[in-house]
Amino acid sequence: MDTKQESKKLNPAVVRVLLLLAALAALALAAGAPACIGCF
Amino acid sequence: MILLVALACALVWTWVRGGRIRNLQHIPLRGLGFVLAAFALQAVLIYLPIPRENRELVNVPVLLVSFGLLAVFLWQNRELRGVKLLAAGFACNALVMVLNGGYMPVTYEALAAAGKAHLVTDASAGALVYGSKDILRPAAETALWFLSDIFVIPPPFPVSGVFSAGDVLIAIGIFRLVPWLFGAGKSVLPGTSEASHLL
Numbered sequence: 297m298d299t300k301q302e303s304k305k306l307n308p309a310v311v312r313v314l315l316l317l318a319a320l321a322a323l324a325l326a327a328g329a330p331a332c333i334g335c336f
Numbered sequence: 337m338i339l340l341v342a343l344a345c346a347l348v349w350t351w352v353r354g355g356r357i358r359n360l361q362h363i364p365l366r367g368l369g370f371v372l373a374a375f376a377l378q379a380v381l382i383y384l385p386i387p388r389e390n391r392e393l394v395n396v397p398v399l400l401v402s403f404g405l406l407a408v409f410l411w412q413n414r415e416l417r418g419v420k421l422l423a424a425g426f427a428c429n430a431l432v433m434v435l436n437g438g439y440m441p442v443t444y445e446a447l448a449a450a451g452k453a454h455l456v457t458d459a460s461a462g463a464l465v466y467g468s469k470d471i472l473r474p475a476a477e478t479a480l481w482f483l484s485d486i487f488v489i490p491p492p493f494p495v496s497g498v499f500s501a502g503d504v505l506i507a508i509g510i511f512r513l514v515p516w517l518f519g520a521g522k523s524v525l526p527g528t529s530e531a532s533h534l535l
Binding site: 315322325 | 337338339340342343357358360362363365368371372374375378402409422425426429433440442446447450452455465468469470485497498499500502503506507510513514517
């Protein structure tokens, strides 16, 4: 019940932005190839 | 880190130019699963210790699959602003990596100039650079050397490192794509027909 109520509170716009940022970061890291720690 | 910093700077630039979260009514990028899968494959490659003698056997096929996924993603989104630059940068990096055994070549001198010599266990050719797709290789033994990691940001700059011409194109592509996604500098929403003239 609590989980259901929590999930209802998630703002779709925030989820959208987080998903987009994750995808952009993954794209930059997967397509790029700089040499520095933790940067792929 | 350099490209993540570029992404962060692009977000700040987007905000300065009037881009807002409310303008992102939907994500116009298609095939996000492809890019996330490509990233996951490369993460495994980088952090899984592969014996030196098996590297080319494992690395190149996995890398090719990962690059294939990225290529599909970029093709699906080719009409979006900045994606052609991203694709050009990716192609440059992919080409030089495939021609050099599946890793991005970098010289020890460039790595040392960037203050990153501690990321390799030794200075010999073939040593992997920790946490990256890079491998130490002398310039004379590098195919398409000019496309490898040759540009150095030395310390004391906070984001020191070595990067390639392809990385520069990717960073520029990000700076074109991100503001457009958040509707910066225009009054129409991305993904709508009204925005098509801005591509």
